[in-house]
Amino acid sequence: MPTQRLSAETTPPAPPNAMIIFGAAGDLTKRKLIPALFHLCHGNLLPDTFAVVGLDRLEMDDTAFQAMMAEEVQRNVGSAWNAETWARLCDRLHYMQGNITDQATYIELCERLSGIDAERGTDGNYLFYLAVPPSLFGDITRLLGAVGLTAECENDWRRVIIEKPFGIDLDSAKALNRMLHETLDEDQIYRIDHYLGKETVQNIMVFRFSNGFIEPLWNRQHIDHVQITVAESVGVEHRGPYYDTAGALRDMIPNHLLVLLGFLGMEPPNSFDSQAVRDEINKVLDAVHPLTPEQVLTNAVRGQYGEGVMPNGEKVPAYRSSPGVDPNSRTETFAALKLTMDNWRWAGVPFYLRTGKRLTAQYTEVVIQFKRAPKIMFKDADTAQMNPDMLVLRIQPNEGIQISFGAKIPGPRMRVGTVNMDFCYADYFGNAPATGYETLIYDCMNGDATLFKHADTVEKGWEIVQSVQDVWSALPARDFPNYAAGTWGPAAAGDLLKNDGRLWRRITTPDEPT
CATH class of the missing domain: 3.30.360.10 (Dihydrodipicolinate Reductase; domain 2)
Known part of the structure; x- marks a missing residue:
């Protein structure tokens, strides 16, 4: 008899955390990331103590961001759409407008995350997803580090997911790794390959x-x-x-x-x-x-x-x-x-x-x-x-x-x-x-x-x-x-x-x- 793959019946929910998506209004977020969170939510693999903060240049508030994602998720998940599941996930979606090369944005992000920790119980655990061109990886990680958002303590973690390409040749790949390691330990860096x-x-x-x-x-x-x-x-x-x-x-x-x-x-x-x-x-x-x-x-x-x-x-x-x-x-x-x-x-x-x-x-x-x-x-x-x-x-x-x-x-x-x-x-x-x-x-x-x-x-x-x-x-x-x-x-x-x-x-x- 077929068994549901994404289910908390056999797999425990993830720990408390906030997922911060840089490039939240982009194609990857709409077609892949939020739909993936929808599927995880439907399988009860996201904890109640979970939140998403979308960050991009577009001017909108939480409600507008939620409406945009609702339309995109419904389009991309097709027959898997479930209004009850979406209601649970939608309530956890937040949005912040900002310039991702400006340190003031990261200071504001710190304040926003502190509020979400208190409101949602995310425990200071942050997953930063860089759904942006690789040319911005260095600026983002450096500025996250400058405001203390990459610093881990005994009871919390900070992780960064980056998308390919990881360089265009051997020299550029080495340069990218050196740049990331200026702010992050290797065990904080998650280089994603969706094939895996x-x-x-x-x-x-x-x-x-x-x-x-x-x-x-x-x-x-x-x-x-x-x-x-x-x-x-x-x-x-x-x-x-x-x-x-x-x-x-x-x-x-x-x-x-x-x-x-x-x-x-x-x-x-x-x-x-x-x-x-x-x-x-x-x-x-x-x-x-x-x-x-x-x-x-x-x-x-x-x-x-x-x-x-x-x-x-x-x-x-x-x-x-x-x-x-x-x-x-x-x-x-x-x-x-x-x-x-x-x-x-x-x-x-x-x-x-x-x-x-x-x-x-x-x-x-x-x-x-x-x-x-x-x-x-x-x-x-x-x-x-x-x-x-x-x-x-x-x-x-x-x-x-x-x-x-x-x-x-x-x-x-x-x-x-x-x-x-x-x-x-x-x-x-x-x-x-x-x-x-x-x-x-x-x-x-x-x-x-x-x-x-x-x-x-x-x-x-x-x-x-x-x-x-x-x-x-x-x-x-x-x-x-x-x-x-x-x-x-x-x-x-x-x-x-x-x-x-x-x-x-x-x-x-x-x-x-x-």
């Missing part, structure tokens, strides 16, 4: 380490290679000016894909303690071979989409026609890498990573392809349909796990075909509405940093892709656009595997036959 809020990502550790039949196979003796795909069917939409300075490599691989690689490749931690897990992920990234400039030419692929037709028949324009994008842009909207590791478990096992915009489907998955079994006993049998065994971890959509293996096709002849066993989260645990931020916000309130990035993890990710950035900057692409919107990317991405005698797993969309 997805159940299937968290389940990678559980699936590997709680099932006795899996871990003995999770090594170079049994695994042929690993594929990580993060495909987006959307274009750059309103992010053109930002995306044209970033590209697919910077935007996705150091942040999302390498963290997935870390969970897949890590050794068993001593416990699920946040420091133990993060240490093991860092060891994996340490073991990844950064590509040499020569290897970049053969083991890295970039692409940019041209006009095309999506599977639903929609005709879409080329990337270069997007608002805010240079009409002669050399920015990649697709990136693929072949990476290897220098450690005992994974020596000789390639990890293929790909991500891109305007691909055939919105789809994220991990594929573990096992080595082929010897066919000597089947030498007289029809094995034309005998494919390698695969384990597929579906991150989104349709979260779940699929195992493909060989079985006898019924009939008088010995014929072997591939069959699938499929587990779908929604079938067993219910399809609880979520934005991907609920678990992460809840964990931060509880001081659990397991699913957040450590400074070392951020820097190691940039170290891995730095040589690719350098070569691609020195040698601008001359063949852009090199794939049509609505396809799976440039042909060279397929060659990345074909040259090794392998293929990307065929991902079928709902409109395609399996």
Whole structure:
């Protein structure tokens, strides 16, 4: 019977705290943060002693802010809307107008929080969510520190959540970390990656380490290679000016894909303690071979989409026609890498990573392809349909796990075909509405940093892709656009595997036959 995921029946409410959102009138707050709080509230995972303070430049009072959020939450949670839940959350929403680069705003914020502590019983525990551009992180943390809002006492805590990008290269990532550490201890900084809020990502550790039949196979003796795909069917939409300075490599691989690689490749931690897990992920990234400039030419692929037709028949324009994008842009909207590791478990096992915009489907998955079994006993049998065994971890959509293996096709002849066993989260645990931020916000309130990035993890990710950035900057692409919107990317991405005698797993969309 399906079980509600976000529920105080199995999980205690968070401790008393006030959540201060910088950029409270922005898109992230409207679409993700307040809806996530709504879902937590509906599951009774927020304490009665909880409050939100939204801070932005717009002039409005608490009532206007509550009305704005009511409209946005109702739009974004859809059928999960519950008037009683909203009434409970709405009563805890406060708003403050201010200039986030002016110290006077922070002095006023201190006074406002003191009043909320007294009124709401939030105990001086503050979670600052910086839903603002990274260029403002330094000013905000410095000014919070200047008025004492980052100073922790024995009985209270102060934590800061920041959103990616955590730099644009290794040097800027190091500079950002130094700037944050001027005011905050590392254990106060929570670098959020919403991919880690997805159940299937968290389940990678559980699936590997709680099932006795899996871990003995999770090594170079049994695994042929690993594929990580993060495909987006959307274009750059309103992010053109930002995306044209970033590209697919910077935007996705150091942040999302390498963290997935870390969970897949890590050794068993001593416990699920946040420091133990993060240490093991860092060891994996340490073991990844950064590509040499020569290897970049053969083991890295970039692409940019041209006009095309999506599977639903929609005709879409080329990337270069997007608002805010240079009409002669050399920015990649697709990136693929072949990476290897220098450690005992994974020596000789390639990890293929790909991500891109305007691909055939919105789809994220991990594929573990096992080595082929010897066919000597089947030498007289029809094995034309005998494919390698695969384990597929579906991150989104349709979260779940699929195992493909060989079985006898019924009939008088010995014929072997591939069959699938499929587990779908929604079938067993219910399809609880979520934005991907609920678990992460809840964990931060509880001081659990397991699913957040450590400074070392951020820097190691940039170290891995730095040589690719350098070569691609020195040698601008001359063949852009090199794939049509609505396809799976440039042909060279397929060659990345074909040259090794392998293929990307065929991902079928709902409109395609399996």
